[in-house]
Amino acid sequence: MTGPNLGRRGFLSSAAALSAAGWVGSVAGGLVLRPTWAHAAGPIKMGIATDITGAIAPSGNANWQVAQFAVEEINKAGGVLGKPIELYLEDTASDPKIAVGNVRKLIQERHVDVVLGGITSAMRQAIKDPIVNRGKTLYIYPQLYEGQECTKFLYNTGPTPAQQCDRLIPYLIKTLGKKRFAMPSANYVWPQLLNKYARKVIEANGGEVVFEEYYPLDQAEYSATIGKIKDGKVDCVFMTIIPPGLQPFVKQLYEAGFQKNGGVLTCVYYDENLLNYHPAEEMEGLVSCLDYFQAVDDPFSKKLQEGYAKKFPGTKYLFTAGSAATGMYRGVKFYEAAVKATGGKLGREEVAAALDKAVLTEGPGGGAEMVPGHYHAKMNMYIAVCKSDAGKTHYDIIDKASMVDPREC
Amino acid sequence: MDFAIKFAFDIMAFTSVMVLIVLGLGVIASMMGIFNFAHGELVLLGAYTVYLCDEHGLGAWTGVILAPFVVAAVGLALERTIIRRFYATPIIAMLGTYAIGLIIREIVRGLLGGHYKAIPEPISGAFAIGGLEFSIWRSFIIITTLAVIAGCYLLLARTSIGLRVRGALENPMLARACGISTGRLYALTFAFGAALAGLAGALIVPLYALSADIGIRFLVQAFLSVMLGGVGTFEGPVLGAAAVGGMAAGLPWVVIPVLADPLVFVIALAIVRLRPQGFITVGRL
Numbered sequence: 001m002t003g004p005n006l007g008r009r010g011f012l013s014s015a016a017a018l019s020a021a022g023w024v025g026s027v028a029g030g031l032v033l034r035p036t037w038a039h040a041a042g043p044i045k046m047g048i049a050t051d052i053t054g055a056i057a058p059s060g061n062a063n064w065q066v067a068q069f070a071v072e073e074i075n076k077a078g079g080v081l082g083k084p085i086e087l088y089l090e091d092t093a094s095d096p097k098i099a100v101g102n103v104r105k106l107i108q109e110r111h112v113d114v115v116l117g118g119i120t121s122a123m124r125q126a127i128k129d130p131i132v133n134r135g136k137t138l139y140i141y142p143q144l145y146e147g148q149e150c151t152k153f154l155y156n157t158g159p160t161p162a163q164q165c166d167r168l169i170p171y172l173i174k175t176l177g178k179k180r181f182a183m184p185s186a187n188y189v190w191p192q193l194l195n196k197y198a199r200k201v202i203e204a205n206g207g208e209v210v211f212e213e214y215y216p217l218d219q220a221e222y223s224a225t226i227g228k229i230k231d232g233k234v235d236c237v238f239m240t241i242i243p244p245g246l247q248p249f250v251k252q253l254y255e256a257g258f259q260k261n262g263g264v265l266t267c268v269y270y271d272e273n274l275l276n277y278h279p280a281e282e283m284e285g286l287v288s289c290l291d292y293f294q295a296v297d298d299p300f301s302k303k304l305q306e307g308y309a310k311k312f313p314g315t316k317y318l319f320t321a322g323s324a325a326t327g328m329y330r331g332v333k334f335y336e337a338a339v340k341a342t343g344g345k346l347g348r349e350e351v352a353a354a355l356d357k358a359v360l361t362e363g364p365g366g367g368a369e370m371v372p373g374h375y376h377a378k379m380n381m382y383i384a385v386c387k388s389d390a391g392k393t394h395y396d397i398i399d400k401a402s403m404v405d406p407r408e409c
Numbered sequence: 410m411d412f413a414i415k416f417a418f419d420i421m422a423f424t425s426v427m428v429l430i431v432l433g434l435g436v437i438a439s440m441m442g443i444f445n446f447a448h449g450e451l452v453l454l455g456a457y458t459v460y461l462c463d464e465h466g467l468g469a470w471t472g473v474i475l476a477p478f479v480v481a482a483v484g485l486a487l488e489r490t491i492i493r494r495f496y497a498t499p500i501i502a503m504l505g506t507y508a509i510g511l512i513i514r515e516i517v518r519g520l521l522g523g524h525y526k527a528i529p530e531p532i533s534g535a536f537a538i539g540g541l542e543f544s545i546w547r548s549f550i551i552i553t554t555l556a557v558i559a560g561c562y563l564l565l566a567r568t569s570i571g572l573r574v575r576g577a578l579e580n581p582m583l584a585r586a587c588g589i590s591t592g593r594l595y596a597l598t599f600a601f602g603a604a605l606a607g608l609a610g611a612l613i614v615p616l617y618a619l620s621a622d623i624g625i626r627f628l629v630q631a632f633l634s635v636m637l638g639g640v641g642t643f644e645g646p647v648l649g650a651a652a653v654g655g656m657a658a659g660l661p662w663v664v665i666p667v668l669a670d671p672l673v674f675v676i677a678l679a680i681v682r683l684r685p686q687g688f689i690t691v692g693r694l
Contacts, residue, residue, distance in 0.1 A: 055523070057522075057523040058522060058523040058524050061522075061523075187667050213665070213666060214665070214666065214667050215661075215666045215667065216666070216667060216670045218622075218626045219666065219670070220423070220426075220617065220626065220627070220657075221419070221423045221657060221658045221661075222661075223415075223416055223419035223420065223423070223658055224416075224658075224659070224661035224662040224666070225661065225666070226419075227412060227416060227662070230412065231412075243525055243618075243620070244525070244617070244618075244620055244622060244623075244626060247525065247527070247616075247617050247618040248616060248617055251616060252419070255535065255542075255544045255547075256415075257542060273524065276524065276525070276526055276527060277525045277526075277527055277618055278527045278618070279527050279529045279530075279533070279615075281533075316522035316524060317522070
């Protein structure tokens, strides 16, 4: 909401934001979105377990909206072999302890056929057991993550470290000519495992890691780090710091003249949401690598964005890659494809067998296909550079890699 | 050498941020005996004021100037309606102010949709001295902090208002007997502390980007600063904040950053153990 008029629409969107933030009319009891029509054999029950409230709420709400959007599309087109999809939402509240109970509700009370959701790795770890082992249900995890999740009946639809690094790092080293890397990182599992993989790729391509360092998630002051970057003659910062520790780091790096002196800042979760997180000049030249950017020139992706904007006009929760929204879309569509392949059977074994080799011809950023036996999907990956025009930032796509292998499991 | 100067500047800038945040907290704790757990949210409201002004085309400067007044008004309203009921029970006051803080924080989180918003510096860029570049906004924060410290000190130590405040602090009964309205004085003190929080929020928001948690992340360190410096004085919390800020910025040089954070607490608690009265024990206001 911009502009000075807090009119009715502005008020409504604020009210919607408040309710989305969870303190007006919370989703404590869960939420059901029923299709407008029914089928004799009953609907397909799809459970969404995502962070509607708490720190991860911006991403969680985007996931929930994208799930609604994708399911509405499917139901409008006649459902899956005539069966409509019914959506069940449970809030995981950015808190694994709360999540486990709520996810159990999806399984034991709602008897859903599949659960999609979870954004942080901590959340995935917490809810996968109640879903997959005790709940005997399929689980689809949509977020880009650190890899190494090879649980049976758990399918990952976001990019892996290999997909994010294999093309990006050679680009930084060979094309941009950067050799000396620093890895400032937030202290949790995703940066630690991603760095481990990225370090291998850097060294294999003739680069060198000057230092790898971990910070508390809310660190506010980074002059010591900036000093090490200068001392070490670092020319590429491979960053995995996350908010709120993120903004002061990027500002101090910019103030130290790192980019001005030819340094490159790169971070593999930067999507369109992050454009508002820093002043334009600090973002200029930042390199990101994701499975989708809004700048991708693909007619189907453009149509998706238009449809999404029409369903959620003026929404604060964008359809982007970094927030797992693209993985969520893929997850819903993969499941649809798998159920089609089983001829409408919903048994876990049958759907999993079909899901294992499911193929999507189109989606955000292009199609995707499951790698049989590996629980991960091949997808297109894009390298984008942030550009600023008169104080407005956007991404320019500079490289596309088709159907990149996840190299997991 | 170049680097040492730059590093000293960065530490000074961060220390100023800490001092700014602690000042309001210290004033309220020292003068009124209230540990204001909503202080972080008053800082947040200052930051949010800048954001609103910037969004509505009034410019960030207007926001920076308005913020102390807006937050002072909020503080005054809070004191008159809620805080004044807690003077007799400081422990309950902590819980009460915590609740107020929670409410403010979650409302703002809802309004922001949980997102972060970058706020541009009202004066961005850098100036150069001898080939070294210094951020203008960080310099502005350092200078403002020094001016605010000096102003507060003069107000409390050199004016008749300050005399009344100190009198009311020393012996409220006697002050009332002398015709000083302690109730009004407390309300003004709280509003003043809130105004300082608002100013701090407005000044730091370009550095950290606006989010609902901008204030709370400094709150624990701010309380530590007040403890370290000693409650009941004006200089104490300022010195405490300088020590905590300096350690937080400097320690990551010496130890790994993840250890630096707890180490600040260990050192500070060790000092508090040795000097339970805080740095300043004599010459109280």
